[in-house]
Amino acid sequence: MTPYAAPITLDGDDAVALRADLAPWTVDAVSELVGNRAVRALGREHVVPARLAAREAGRDPVALLTRLLTLGETLTRADVERALPRLGADGAARCGLVAVGGAGDDDAARALIDLRPYATADGDDEITWWVASDTGEAVTSRQLEGDHVLGIGGATTTLASVTMRTPVGRVLDLGTGSGIQALHASVHAREVVATDVSERALAFAEFNRRLNAPPAAWDLRLGSLLEPVEGELFDLVVSNPPFVITPPGTPSFEYRDGGIEDRGLGGDGIVRRLVTEVGSVLSPGGVAQMLGNWEIRKGQSWTERLEGWLDDAAASGWPLDAWIIQRDVLDAAEYAETWLRDAGVIPERGRDAFDAAYEAYLSDFDARGVEGVGFGIITLRRATGAPTLRRLEEHEGELPVPLGPHIAASLAAHDWLAYRTDTELLEERYVVAGDVTRETYGRPTLHDPEHILLRQGGGFGRAIKADTALAGFVGTCDGELTAGQIAHALAALLDVPPGRMVEGLAPAIRELVRDGFLRRG
Known part of the structure; x- marks a missing residue:
């Protein structure tokens, strides 16, 4: 492994100066500068359209900062002085x-790292941060080094979106990388502990902490998995762990696999370890939210594998409520191709090296009967009594941003439902959520629709097929009548025995309340 140069540093005076210089450099300012075409291309990791647009803006400071620090262009000392007037070229x-x-003034200046603005929301207020990381392959056109520190990517934003932002005391950001999840946690936590196996990653996280001056106290610790926090408790654990399955003979990176083979955690062992052991650092009622992937082996469904991990956690003394969503599945060959391409190992750069790594992946998978790999979102909660939630499901399609509020509302609805009998459920009044619509389908010659769908605009965008009774029930939920009153009225209207109507509606009401179609009036 070729070592990187020394990590970046930032003292108090330089942090104040840099923060002031970067203030006009926001996500909106960059988007306005380069335009939608370039923004979309950047999302596909192509920098040429943005470079062209930024060059056309001349010596505008936003253009110079974007060209230098995000797009990797070589500028001049005079350009750096103009872009960073307080920090200056020597300070940078x-x-x-x-x-x-x-x-x-005309001497060349080039960035040693990647720095870019990042926007998030805190209620109705928008927050701008600037996040430093190692420069990516789209700029360098070189294969990444083994200790590369990843910047903001799709996994980063997905985890930030699904994380619940309920105010808490202590948060653990396990595998912090450049520290973006720790920055998010700082908005709603009193204290953030951020860990990583990479000293270089912690240096970037510390730089980003000093640059952005988050309100919460930070404690950065070096170490693997839960070792740095053994014996401590947290209200929330967030983690985008290095879960990439990396067989011997394939490219290894700290940000992807964290040296898991060296720790005896080959395959999907790192995710299994976290699922089975994270309860040991959760306060009663504390929640862990993480991304991960898992092997799907011949003769075993993905749910069976995850159920086994949850059973192991309970057997170890940490019973957990669990909501796990599988978002995607790749077969063994697709998985190998995806992560080899991510590592910059492609046929165009060396057919022999690519083929050897590809074969190593498939040989390892075939030896262990791995037919595919699932990827998804894991939400675990340390139960205060017997666990009441074990929900493993599949969901495809785009996810709305942010999703954390919906997950929090669904967990709260589950807790309310868990201790309500059907009779108590029917005594409540409900209101249809504002994002729910009804769709009907059928042949034009039919008087009644053949299909009725209740569709959720927010949340997971779920669609529920409804019969006439259920559609009529939901359409009447305006908070005026109890569910039982509506059920008995529908029974009379549809000439159905009241008991049968109630028996059919009760489980449907539970599902609708749990998933946010209905809210208590």
Whole structure:
């Protein structure tokens, strides 16, 4: 492994100066500068359209910052002075942001790292942060180094979106990388402990903490998995762990696999370890939210494998409520191709090396009977009594942003439903959520629709097929009548025995309340 140069640093005065210089450099400012075409191309990791647009803006500071720190262009010392008037070129070099060729205005300056603005919301307020990481392959056109520190990507934003933002005391960001999840946690937590196996990653996280000055206290710790926090308890654990399955003979990166083979955690062992052991660091009622993938082996469904992990957690003394959503499945060959491409190992850069790594993947998978790999979102909660939730499901399609509020509302609805009898359920009044619509389908010659769908606009965008009774029930839920009153009225209207109507509606009401179609009036 070729070592990187020394990590970036930032002292108090330089942090104040840099923060002031970057203030106009926001996500909206960059989007306005380069335009939608370039923004979409950046999302596909292509920088050429953005470079062209930024060059056309001349020496505008936003354009210069974007060209230098995000797009990897070589500028001049004078350009750096214009873009960073308070920190200056010498200050930027001192912090490790840039390398400057000399003291002349026309001497070349180039970025040593990637720095870019990032936007998030805190209620009705928008927050801008600036996140430093190692420069990606789209800029360098080189295969990544083994200790590469990843910047903001799809997994980063997915985890940030699904995380519940209920105010809490202590948060653990396990595998913090550049620290973006720790920044998010700082908005709603008193204290954040961020861990990583990479010293370089922790250096970037510390730089980003000093640059953005989050309100919560941070404690950065070096170590693997739960070892740095053994014996401590947290209200929330968030983790985008290094879960990529990396057989011997394939490219290894700390941010993807964390050296799991060296720790005896081959295959999907790192996710299994976290699922079975995270309860040991959760306060009663505490929640863990993480991304992960799991092997799907011949003769075993993905749910069986995850159920086994949850059973192991309970047997170890940590019974957990669990809601696990499988978002995607790749067969063994697709998985190998995906992560080899992510590592920059492609046929165009060396057919022999690509074929050897590809074969190593497939040989390892075939030896262990792995037919595919599932990827998804894991939400676990340390039960205060006997667990009441074990929900493993599949969901495809785009996810709305943010999703955390919906997950929190669904968990709260589950808790309310868990201790309500059907009789108590029918005594309540309900209101249809504002994002629910009804769709009807059928041949034009038929008086009544053949299909009725209740569709959710927010949340997971679920659609429920409804019969006439259920559609009529939901359409009457305006908070005026109890569910039981509506059920008896529908029974009379449809000439159905009341007991049969109630028996059919009760489980449907539970599902609708749990998933946010109905809310208590």
